[in-house]
Amino acid sequence: MQITIKRCDKLKQRPDASNLGFGTIFTDHMFNMDYNPEEGWHNPRIEPYASFIMDPATMVLHYGQAIFEGLKAFRTESGNIQIFRPRDNFTRLNKSARALCIPEIDEDFIFYAMKQLLNIEKDWVPGTHDASLYIRPAIIATDPFLGVRASHTYRLFIILSPVGAYYKEGFNPIKIWVTKNHVRAVRGGVGNVKTAGNYAASLYAGEEAHRNGYTQVLWLDGVELKYVEEVGSMNIFFVIDDEIITPMLSGSILPGITRDSVISLAKMWNLKITERKISIDELIDTHESGKLHEIFGSGTAAIISPVGEIRYGKKILTIDDGKVGPMANKFYNAITDIQYGIAEDPFGWIEPI
Numbered sequence: 531m532q533i534t535i536k537r538c539d540k541l542k543q544r545p546d547a548s549n550l551g552f553g554t555i556f557t558d559h560m561f562n563m564d565y566n567p568e569e570g571w572h573n574p575r576i577e578p579y580a581s582f583i584m585d586p587a588t589m590v591l592h593y594g595q596a597i598f599e600g601l602k603a604f605r606t607e608s609g610n611i612q613i614f615r616p617r618d619n620f621t622r623l624n625k626s627a628r629a630l631c632i633p634e635i636d637e638d639f640i641f642y643a644m645k646q647l648l649n650i651e652k653d654w655v656p657g658t659h660d661a662s663l664y665i666r667p668a669i670i671a672t673d674p675f676l677g678v679r680a681s682h683t684y685r686l687f688i689i690l691s692p693v694g695a696y697y698k699e700g701f702n703p704i705k706i707w708v709t710k711n712h713v714r715a716v717r718g719g720v721g722n723v724k725t726a727g728n729y730a731a732s733l734y735a736g737e738e739a740h741r742n743g744y745t746q747v748l749w750l751d752g753v754e755l756k757y758v759e760e761v762g763s764m765n766i767f768f769v770i771d772d773e774i775i776t777p778m779l780s781g782s783i784l785p786g787i788t789r790d791s792v793i794s795l796a797k798m799w800n801l802k803i804t805e806r807k808i809s810i811d812e813l814i815d816t817h818e819s820g821k822l823h824e825i826f827g828s829g830t831a832a833i834i835s836p837v838g839e840i841r842y843g844k845k846i847l848t849i850d851d852g853k854v855g856p857m858a859n860k861f862y863n864a865i866t867d868i869q870y871g872i873a874e875d876p877f878g879w880i881e882p883i
């Protein structure tokens with residue numbers, strides 16, 4: 531399939547790399563592609579970044595049949611551009627597609643299309659350490675129809691956004707709020723899928739956390755509200771004694787690629803790493819006995835995010851005096867060094883463009 535390319539007449543002013551924030555600035559061009567049952571995925575095109583014109587009845591607006599991915603491109607010291615584990619993102623996008631009855635895409639083709647887009651937009655990849663170009667592929671249901679069924683037509687698009695730190699805290703400990711009243715996902719649902727509705731469902735508890743001075747919500751399992759699941763945009767790790775523990779993928783936790791990277795590095799370093807159920811009560815007990823040394827989150831946006839405080843009802847757990855712990859530091863440095871081409875990549879995670 532041939533990708534049609536239509537370039538902008540006038541390019542945007544590019545922002546200063548030192549103060550990018552996250553997710554507010556978009557590049558000059560985007561990738562679009564459509565699906566209908568007759569032609570399958572067709573009309574791949576790179577064109578000027580532009581708004582969609584939609585029928586008000588467009589199904590995604592009403593029934594949330596939407597999936598997305600998030601990955602990053604980095605500029606190395608020598609000026610080359612490389613992407614971190616992109617194939618894993620497109621594999622996961624197809625998993626999400628199957629879960630939401632969206633027709634699958636050709637992973638190799640989309641990968642190729644994304645590289646084409648990045649080639650056109652390569653000047654948008656920031657040159658400073660800890661900034662990068664965030665890549666957001668998404669698929670939405672486009673039938674203009676009121677009634678619940680899977681759409682017959684879809685739009686796939688990729689937009690790009692130069693980003694700095696995800697949290698205003700930067701690489702500093704965040705405070706997280708454990709909600710006792712809400713759940714993010716249940717087993718058998720779509721908690722393990724990057725689909726729009728999961729995030730809408732998380733907002734209420736998120737606002738509650740913000741009102742109380744906390745940055746994110748730590749979700750407990752949807753059945754007993756007992757076992758720790760994840761943070762809703764990050765997976766979570768605990769350093770207890772000499773062991774690193776992360777909740778096992780239960781079906782309601784998003785299988786993070788950064789999570790997998792942390793596990794792979796820990797295994798390479800012969801650290802004790804365990805995927806298992808871990809309850810909030812166990813965390814409180816280990817904290818009381820002085821064995822809970824560190825907590826950190828993992829996700830593409832923030833890479834590694836140290837957690838300095840957890841609040842569960844009236845209990846406040848201060849972790850490691852609210853400092854950045856050595857493990858969080860070690861994983862953050864190892865992953866970002868691979869991403870920026872400073873360290874060798876023993877896993878084959880890096881794809882040059």
Ligand SMILES: *Cc1c(COP(=O)(O)O)cnc(C)c1O
Pocket residue numbers: 600724760761762763764765784785786787788789828829830831
């Ligand atoms: C994207 C996401 C993560 C992190 O996944 P990465 O592949 O590491 O970016 C964790 N939890 C949820 C709910 C997510 O949407």
